[in-house]
Structures are given as structure tokens and as C-alpha cells.
Amino acid sequence: MTTIGRRLAAMMLLAAATTAAGCGSARAGSPTARSSRAQGSKYSSETARPVGLASTGTSAQGAAATSGAPSEAFVDGYRAFEKRQYAVASERLSYAASALPTLADYALYYLGRSQLENGEPAAAAKSFERLLRDYPESVNAPAAEVSLAETYLKLGRASDAFQTASRTVKRARTAAIRARARMVLGRAALAMGNWRGAYGALMALRNEYPRSAEDVEARKLAYSILAQHPSLEKTGSAQYHLDEAALLLREGAPALALVQVREGLGLSPSREMRAELVFLEATALRSSPRRAEAAYLEYLRLAPEGVSAPVALERLALIYWDRNRMEQARRMFAEIVKRFPRSRLAPAAMLRIGRILEEEKKFDLARGEYLRILHRYPDSEAASQARFRAPWMYYMTGRYALAAASFQAMRMKARSASERDKFTYWRARALEESGNRSGARRIFARLSQGVQSNYYPALAALRVRAPMPFLPASVAELPKLEPLPALSGSAAFHLKRAIALQKLGLNQLAPGELWALYLHATGEPSLSRVVLAGFLASDAYYDAIVAAARMERRGELDRNVAERIRYPRGYHGLVSAAARRERIDPWFLFALIRQESLFNPRATSVSDARGLMQLLPSTGYRMARDDGRADPRRLDLYDPQVNVELGAAYLAKLLAMFQGDQMKAAAAYNAGEHAVEKWLRLSPGSDDEWVENITYRETREYVKRVIGGKREYQLLYGSDAAKSASAAPRRSSG
Secondary structure, rough: OHHHHHHHHHHHHHHHHHOOOOOHHHOOOOHHHHHOOOOOOOOOOOOOOOHHHHHHHHHHHHHHHHOOHHHHHHHHHHHHHHOOOOOHHHHHHHHHHHHOOHHHHHHHHHHHHHHOOOOOHHHHHHHHHHHHOOOOOOOOHHHHHHHHHHHHOOOOOOHHHHHHHHHHHHHHHHHHHHHHHHHHHHHHHHHHHOHHHHHHHHHHHHHOOOOOOHHHHHHHHHHHHHHHHOOOOOOOOOHHHHHHHHHHHHHHHHHHHHHHHHHHHHOOOOHHHHHHHHHHHHOOOOOOOHHHHHHHHHHHHHHHOOHHHHHHHHHHHHHHHHHHHHHHHHHHHHHHHHHHHOHHHHHHHHHHHHHHHHHOOOOHHHHHHHHHHHHOOOOOOOHHHHHHHHHHHHHHHOOOHHHHHHHHHHHHOOHHHHHHHHHHHHHHHHHHHHHHHHHHHHHHHHHHHOOOOHHHHHHHHHHHOOOOOHHHHHHHOOOOOOOOOOOOOHHHHHHHHHHHHHOOOHHHHHHHHHHHHHHOOOHHHHHHHHHHHHHHHOHHHHHHHHHHHHHHHHOOOOOHHHHHHHHHOOOOHHHHHHHHHHOOOHHHHHHHHHHHHHHHHOOOOOOOOEEEEEOHHHHHHHHHHHHHOOHHHOOOOOHHHHHHHHHHHHHHHHHOOOOHHHHHHHHHHHHHHHHHHHHHHHHHOOOOHHHHHHHHHHHHHHHHHHHHHEEEEEEEEEEOOHHHHHHOOOOOOO
């Protein structure tokens, strides 16, 4: 490393240590300088006093802080915290922490956070200490503990920070809190001069939580430590650069991974090591297909039978397929099957050969490939698709009698209700195309009454006039909170808080208590009922769906009740209003939101799609700008109202683009309008045929789930949503 580089690293370390220590070491003999062990308690004994009352300012301010009911003070304080009005929050929450025992742990937690934002770390530490001492069972305890560790760092109490974070790493259940604790361990060890311990903690963070909020900071700090103490790693070895490049790819930093690869290649590694470095180079270049192609070919030259060879062949084949180099793509897929027949990629490669042959209109050759999959890999995932596509080739070439017979034969091998319904539907379609319309109509009529699956019965209903079937789940009674079971101990602790939060209208805080209560619900039907009812009452639809699925698997919840919970009318008012405003079928909108996020308003994808309708920031900005919203770049896409309004507007745009066709609009919502236009060019035809020919399996299944989900909502709720939507305000014509 150059002299300048070492100086820069030293400056970064100095800044990191200074940040960790706050404004310097605490004065000797001051409360913040004494260790918790010296005080005879895990946390400060001073926390026995009401927190924050001494720091609220004038007596007039103190009088204002204690005015009103304690519950009112808590709500005011929490709302002020949400609005970043931290001084007001501190005053109100300080009073609530002393006067509202039922929710004192919540008051202390948000008081501590407000005090931190106000620049009062010593007061914040006392708040967190008191919470952990008096309410160890609190759902806020893990977050308070890691916040306390971070606060100790600000106060220069590195040893206390290290000890507290160590406990958090062992006890916390969520990855986000453990990642924060690892970060504190690294910074605290650094502040204490323990370079090796700091580096180990930071590298553990990177390896265990490679895309966490702390990951980038941990990486920069680890690099700085390594620059000052190169003996911590064998940085002059190709193995180090190989491992670091692999980790950087996991962290989503391909450009940095390329730097490591090239440094490793510059060390004249062995042929085997060179091959693995080149494979990582190709992986890092995936956004540049031509350069990635060259790197994969080089890897295969170096290691034709290497451990990564099947993956390299597959990725090369996909590059060629995407660039319409069909012959080369087929040859690469065939190489996987020939050279690595036991690889998990082999059956998928055969399936893709079949799909390429379909695109080339070589349907009989494609059918042969699908039959070979069924013979060689009958239990593979590829075989489940090949079972359909083999008879589908007869249908695509107009040999409808053969198709009908083949669909019927394959139906006998179906492994699920939805797969049986698929073969039934397409047998009827083949009969219809062959001229046997009466036979087809009888099959469609029967299928339209099925309730074991939804997509194909929905298609069948479009072809015949049939009444909507009765769905038992539509009359299933949802769980109710009352009567409450007699509880004690930890279960009573959490139930009491869940109810208190709901009574105050703070539904967003209740799910944490309900999940804590869920841990006590195994084998307790009355408690399971309360947990589910609590989730539903709190508008925690995602939590209810997850809990209901688990309870049903354990045999603790009636399947019809579980089915109704799995398809909630989540955010009913928002969705109905947006459907009316954009003139969208409300059931279609409900189904699409369910498929996108399971009604989780905090959902985030690896591509940074956000919220209920999984909007990318770029899409949200574009729709907000078109809608004339002020400052569209600052919109919160995790806000349910903002997300649903913009998402519905985008869906309406897609529906208009595709003449109201819900299948194509759903496909475009998932894969983009350009992909849909490409598939339309490749496979024109009726909607049901077009969906089966969508190249991306994810999008193909997405469309089926959305259209099938729409039917499920119709069966469960009848015309309720349509009535609600009709009462919602229309979009202004201006």
C-alpha cells in the first residue's frame, strides 16, 4: 500500500474511534464513567428514578408534560416521535413512562430514542437501562438493548458497549438487531484498541448479514483495519482475493468484486484457482453479457469439468438464448445434460431445450425432448412442466384429437388439484377445437364448479354460463377476541399490552405483542384464536396470513377459516377507493396486491420494490409526477395509501395499454410491458393459450395466481367489494 493510502486508512480509523467514543471519555467519577458491574447491577442503579423528568426544562414545561391522562400522554408522545418532534416526544413520554405501567416499556423505548435524537445520550442510556431492568420480557427489549450498546459508544463507554452488544448477539431473534449488535462489537473493540477483535466482529457481520443496513459501513471499517494491520489476513494470496470477491458478490458489490478478482489474477495463481477467479469475474459481469460470455468461456477452457462448469454452461446458454443465438444456446444446454447428467441443472436444461425448439416452431422435436425428461427425470421440477408441454405440442400444431387424449392420459399422473384442473381444462379446449363442442361444454361446466383450485375453473366459467359455486370458506367465522382466556405470566404480560395498544388506536405496535403471545399458543386453541383475532383487528394482514398457515399445518386451525384469512380484504377502504378512482375491478386489485406482498406494507424486494404493490422508486416517482403530486421524489412508498394510489394508477395504465386485458396487464406488472410485447409477437392467440406460452415461468405462474386469486375473492366475498368501490370518490376530471 502507498504512503498516502496508509495515511488515509489511519485517518479513517481515527474518525471511527472518535465516533465510537462520542465527544471523548466520560469524566472520572461521573455516572457515565462507572461500569454497570461496579454499580452492583446489570444496568445503572440510577434508573430507579423516573426517567427524563429532571431534564424536561422549566417548571412550566414540566407541568405541560404531566397534563392529561397518562394514556393520552403516551399517544401524544408516540405521535410526536413519528413526526420527528423529539422535544415534545421526550416530555410526553417521560410522563407516560412513570404514570402508565401497562405501556411503560414502550414509553421508555421511544423516550430513549427521542433523547438520542435530541442529543441527550446520557438520558437515553438511563431510559434503555430502566426498560431492560424493569421489563425484561418486553418485545422492545432486544431493540432497546442494541440501542443501549450504541448509546454507550456515543458516551465513550466502549467496554459497556461491547458487553451489552455481546448479550444482544446471543439473545436477539431478528437478523436486523443482530447485525446492529455486530456493528457495535466491531466499533467497541476498535475503540478499546482490540484490532483483531474488531476485524473479526466486522467480518462476521459481513458474512452473516451481507446486505444489511450495516454491511457497507462494516466493510469500509474492516478494510481500514486491514490496511493498518495487514497481518490479519494473507492479503498477498490469491485465496484471500477469491474469498473476498465471493463475499463482495454476496454483498451486491460486483464492481468491487472485479477489483479483487483482477488483483488475485495478478498473483499468478494455480490453474484451478485461476479458473475460480475467472468464474467470479464472469458472475460480476452479468450486467455486461458480452464480457460475461468471454469470461465463462475462459472458465470452461480452464476447468471443463470444474465444480462451477454446469452453472457456467447454463449462464452461457441463457446469454445466447437472450440474444437469439438459438443453436448455441441449445448446444450449451445439451452439454449440461451430456457431461453432468446428475446435476440439478440437467432436467432444467432439457426443459429449456424444449422451449427453444418451441420458439423455433419445431414442435415435434420439442415434444420428444419433454418425453425424454419424463423418462430420465420423472420426479424433477422440470418433469411437472414437461407433463403439460408434451401434449401441448399436439394442441399447438392443431392435432386436437391427439391433444385431448394426451391431456387425459397425463391427468392420471397429475400430482395436485391445480395440475388435474389444468389437464381437464385443456382437454376440453382440445375437444372444443376438434368440433366436439357439447362434450367440451359439459367438462367446462363441471370444472367451473371446482373449488380446489382457481385459475382453470375461472377460465372454464368464461366459456359457459354457470352459477358461481359455493365456497365453504365464504361462511367460515373469523376468530374473535372475546372471550379472553385466563392467562398468567408472560402470556398475560403480552396480551395485556396488545389490548392496550389496540384500545389506543396504535394498531401498528400490537403485532409484536401478538407474535410473543403466539409462542405460547401451541396446543392452546383459545390462545390461537386470540392471536389471529388480534392480528386482524390490528390490520396486520400479513402476520395473520403467516400465523394462520402455520396453525393450519399443525392442525390447530380449521382449513376454511385459514383459507378466509389467507385472502383478506386488506386495507379495504384504500383498495376500494383506488379501484373506483382508476376504474379497476376491485377483486383484480386485491388479488394483485396479495400476490405482490401478501399485504405486507413494509415488504422490500432485492430489486428495491417497495410496499403493498411493490413499486420501484423510479415507477413511483413517474406515477407521482404524472399525477401532479408535490415533490414526488420524497414520497414514502411504504405508506399504504401512497403505495396503493400510485400502484393502482400504474395498473390502470397497463390495462389501458393492453385494451383492458387483465392477463396481459398482470404479466406486464410483473415482467414489464416490453416483455409482454415480445411474447405477443412470439405467440399470438387467445389469452389462455398466450399465458401457457409465456417464456418466464415466474410470470406465467404470477398471472395464473392473480387471475385465480380474483376468483377466490369473488367466491369469498361476493359483491361486497364492488359495493364499497362504487361508494368511493371518483378521480377528479380536472
